[in-house]
Amino acid sequence: MAEADYVPPKVWTWDSASGGQFANINRPIAGPTHDKDLPRGNHPFQLYSLGTPNGQKVTILFEELLAAGFTAAEYDAWRIRIMDADQFSSGFVGVNPNSKIPALLDISGSEPIRVFESGAILLHLAEKFGAFIPKDATGRAETLSWLFWQMSTAPILGGGFGHFFKYAPTRIEYAINRFTMEVKRLLDVADRRLAETRYFAGDDYTIADIAIYGWFGAIYRNETYEGSAEFLDFASYKNLNRWAEELTARSAVQRGIRVNRDGEGYVPERHSAADIDAVL
Numbered sequence: 001m002a003e004a005d006y007v008p009p010k011v012w013t014w015d016s017a018s019g020g021q022f023a024n025i026n027r028p029i030a031g032p033t034h035d036k037d038l039p040r041g042n043h044p045f046q047l048y049s050l051g052t053p054n055g056q057k058v059t060i061l062f063e064e065l066l067a068a069g070f071t072a073a074e075y076d077a078w079r080i081r082i083m084d085a086d087q088f089s090s091g092f093v094g095v096n097p098n099s100k101i102p103a104l105l106d107i108s109g110s111e112p113i114r115v116f117e118s119g120a121i122l123l124h125l126a127e128k129f130g131a132f133i134p135k136d137a138t139g140r141a142e143t144l145s146w147l148f149w150q151m152s153t154a155p156i157l158g159g160g161f162g163h164f165f166k167y168a169p170t171r172i173e174y175a176i177n178r179f180t181m182e183v184k185r186l187l188d189v190a191d192r193r194l195a196e197t198r199y200f201a202g203d204d205y206t207i208a209d210i211a212i213y214g215w216f217g218a219i220y221r222n223e224t225y226e227g228s229a230e231f232l233d234f235a236s237y238k239n240l241n242r243w244a245e246e247l248t249a250r251s252a253v254q255r256g257i258r259v260n261r262d263g264e265g266y267v268p269e270r271h272s273a274a275d276i277d278a279v280l
Helices: 053-067 090-095 118-129 137-167 173-194 207-220 238-248 251-256 273-277
Strands: 045-049 075-079 103-106 113-116
Touching: 045 053, 053 118, 053 137, 053 207, 053 251, 090 103, 090 113, 103 118, 113 118, 118 137, 118 207, 137 173, 137 207, 173 207, 173 238, 207 238, 238 251
Parallel strands: 045 075
Antiparallel strands: 045 103, 103 113
8 A cells, every 4th residue: 555545543553563773672662671770880870871862962961060070970871772672671661761861860869869851861960060050040941941942852853854864664755844844944943043142041051052962963963864964954054053063162072972872982881081081
């Protein structure tokens, strides 16, 4: 049956794999698929993640905190290999019931605190250390607005545009056009904002910038969805490119995007800040 002729059933049932690169880990139910404890190191924070755009948000913030002198922000980074379904282990589900990276276990206090979803982790760390979030009400509101704006854009960039542009088993013109149009609108929102201010929340570099850089920075560096930067004409957004260039030049950002990634020159799975210095 041709795609255009597809008629949805009255009640959807999971009869077969969805197809595409992620078919073996996609399923319509939650919960663990196997028993496995998570590793734990001795640093105050245990991060279970992968060096994807979502994962990089948290490691960039950790590296910014360490660069700013917050030695209590030392962390162990444990790689969650999502293609191997590590996120469905009993240990990981115990930290994040949604089985998505990143997930954080804060063991700096008397009782462990679990934090999941990248925006929640950024806010947790920023408030804990009193850094990268303004103290005044206006600045805080602006930062949180742009932070949660980014949270709403990630599914459009990843599950929408990225999936149909790169991972879908067949190229569907309607789906690609639909999500490309929305991504282009988001790029224009960002570009117009950065025509007004140096950073998204104003004059100060905040967790909003770090969150937004996770996805937009990956496109700027041409590391996400091969060919997408050209396809989206990312270079035409001059203010956004100015901002991305400035953040990319930050040493903490350079360190953060290397954590929990495969390949020569990247940081090993478990590390302290000194381990990152050894590969840069």
